[in-house]
Amino acid sequence: MQLLPDRWKSIxxxxxxxxxxxxxxxxxxxxxxxxxxxxQRVTPSRPLGQSLRGKMEQMLSKVQDMTExxxxxxxxxHGLEFTQPxxxxxxxxxxxxxxxxxxxxxxxxxxxxxxxxKDLYPPAFLxxxxxxxxxxxxxxxxxxxxxxxxxxxxxxxxxxxHLSQYFDFPRIxxxxxxxxxxxxxxxxxxxxxxxxxxxxxxxxIEWFRQMNE
Numbered sequence: 001m002q003l004l005p006d007r008w009k010s011i012x013x014x015x016x017x018x019x020x021x022x023x024x025x026x027x028x029x030x031x032x033x034x035x036x037x038x039x040q041r042v043t044p045s046r047p048l049g050q051s052l053r054g055k056m057e058q059m060l061s062k063v064q065d066m067t068e069x070x071x072x073x074x075x076x077x078h079g080l081e082f083t084q085p086x087x088x089x090x091x092x093x094x095x096x097x098x099x100x101x102x103x104x105x106x107x108x109x110x111x112x113x114x115x116x117x118k119d120l121y122p123p124a125f126l127x128x129x130x131x132x133x134x135x136x137x138x139x140x141x142x143x144x145x146x147x148x149x150x151x152x153x154x155x156x157x158x159x160x161x162h163l164s165q166y167f168d169f170p171r172i173x174x175x176x177x178x179x180x181x182x183x184x185x186x187x188x189x190x191x192x193x194x195x196x197x198x199x200x201x202x203x204x205i206e207w208f209r210q211m212n213e
Contacts, residue, residue, distance in 0.1 A: 019191060027171035027198045029164070053100050060092065140184045143192050147176060150199055157202055162209075167202050171195075 019025050075082035085091065098112060105111035114126050151173065158169040175195035 019194075025190070025194050027168045027175055027195060029166055029168055032166055051100060053096070053103075056095070060087065138184060140179060140189050140192060141181060143176070143189070143196060144181050150176065150196070153203065154199060157206065163202050163205060166205070167198055172198050 014025070072082040102112040103109065108114065108127075114121065118126060154169055154173055154176075157163055157167075163169075172195045175191045176199075179189060179192060
């Protein structure tokens, strides 16, 4: 996977998430996009064959250059101190000193940590594929709890026909229902999130135009 060209990796990820291989990921009307010259696919510029170390340095640089210093200003407004211990100079120097061939090995990321902590890690953590643990609440479970109400609203808006020129309601419905509760992806259910975002946009436009009266 790591040796595939970036374009192929992007297509593979899109397919795994039930998204088209290229073009917009939002379930909006392609006809409307073409009419308004919005269907052009924008490909983010990324150095070809960039190493894992290069990606780490790029991410660190972005965080350091953020206008609010990575959230510290927002935290201070509430009397809190926002810290990022992994960005401590000593931690960064240690990470950059690790040979790059120890980042990813035998199809698994975090090879050094798995090896050094094998006596402490549960077996599931030693053998798991690349990916992080959930950083927040179970998004997919929350989405599934309100799914019946969302689908009912989608049916209502589709029947009304006011917004069908903008949104692909059948595709929204497919994206919302394609996963089951046990098919979570550590909070990265991008297809579910995009479908819900499109639904919220449709509801907002409907409210703004007073279509729901």
